[in-house]
Amino acid sequence: MDLDDRTLQGARAAAAATRLADQDVIAVILVWVDTSGIARVKAVPLARLEHAATWGVGVPPGLDAFLLDDSVVTGRYAGGAPVGDLRLHPDLDRLVPLAALPGWALAPADRYAQDGAVHPLDSRSLLRREMARLSSQGWSARAAFEMEWAVSKKGWGDDFTPACNGPAYGMTRVSELSDYLRDVLLALEGSGVAVEQIHPEYAPGQYELTVAAEDPLGAADTAVLVRETVRATSLRHGLVASFSPKTELASLGNGGHVHLSLWRRDTDTNAMAGGDGPSGMTPSGEAFAAGILRHLPALLAIGAPSMASYLRLVPSGRAGAYACWGPENREAALRFITGAHGEQHRAANLEVKCFDPSANPYLALAALLAAGRAGLDTRATLPAPVTTDPAALPTQERDHAGITPLPTTLSESVEAFEADPVLRQALGDAVIDTVSVVRRGEIALLDDATPEQITATTRWRH
Incomplete structure (x- = not known):
């Protein structure tokens, strides 16, 4: 500068x-x-x-080296x-x-450093750099984060007590907290956020909110703004919001699903639709998706970065615990959303289901773009789609189809992250080292903790 x-x-x-x-x-x-x-x-x-x-x-x-505590x-x-x-x-x-x-x-x-140079660990700058690299090849991306959170009646340091008792997806939950949800929407509108949908989710006291897609840097900024708006509105209503991957051990956790699509800059066309590839993808759209799928084990060190993440990331838990893709498959780590008939050209996109809200959204998108760009560079192709819950398949059938489980511990993800040459080249040694050191710090911090203790320690930090 x-x-x-x-x-x-x-x-x-x-x-x-x-x-x-x-x-x-x-x-x-x-x-x-x-x-x-x-x-x-x-x-x-x-x-x-x-x-x-x-x-x-x-x-x-x-x-940059702070742990969650x-x-x-x-x-x-x-x-x-x-x-x-x-x-x-x-x-x-x-x-x-x-x-x-x-x-x-x-x-x-x-x-920035004091001499005006960009700090190598500044995640917004990392994301800008990946966007520029994609742009230099004639592409842009559009992205959005789904936000799931759970609302508790009690304050900081207490156990989680759901602020509403209605059934999953039920109208009762809207009625119970209608004033609160109204104020969330009004506050987001007042801060310029384009909300597309809000609804009660599966877990007790849990809600989900989706926003309009935008450029990746804007999407990450919006994710931060949404979270802090929800948090502030909750407190004004005497409630506490948790964005932890696991608010209660016995219930499904909060996801931070990333929606991502690849667009041709010169024609403003969506590469995820209008082609003759899998589910209507163009060859470039398929390659972009295949790059992300190929690097998912390493990407988890950024997208599922906490010990609590692996309490959520379990088979049949709607978190995408297997490295596979499938059209509209909510148990695949990479769900392909086709969009309604007649809207595919605008709506078709990838949903990365294995990521959660403990991720830094800037780092998450920078790493995803790097993986997708690597797929473009190698003209990668996707394996056969998975059209059922992979956990329900016999082990032999999964193995034959090459459907492998994603890392089941943070330690496994960090090992994959450090060994991934694509992410190292894209993000740089400073990011690889710092992310790995911080992740291992959390592993050491919670090494002897029970799942219940991990849940309690993480509950109010995100």
């Missing part, structure tokens, strides 16, 4: 501050997501926004001695007032 860029950013921030003052905003939250998937923040009074945009706000680099591990590129400083710069294009927190605005932030 040179002096001209800084001057331009300062001028834009000053104009934005004037607009926000007219909306009674008094402070701006600068948010980024750490390696453990937790949103970390600094905030500035509105009068300091121009300075923050021009020169940044100081933030310690050691936060705020303890710190040490790697080659993060952690260690508490020295050094980074500069946090708000992305003014994504600056929005928070309808759920009157008087506050939110801006996702990028992290």
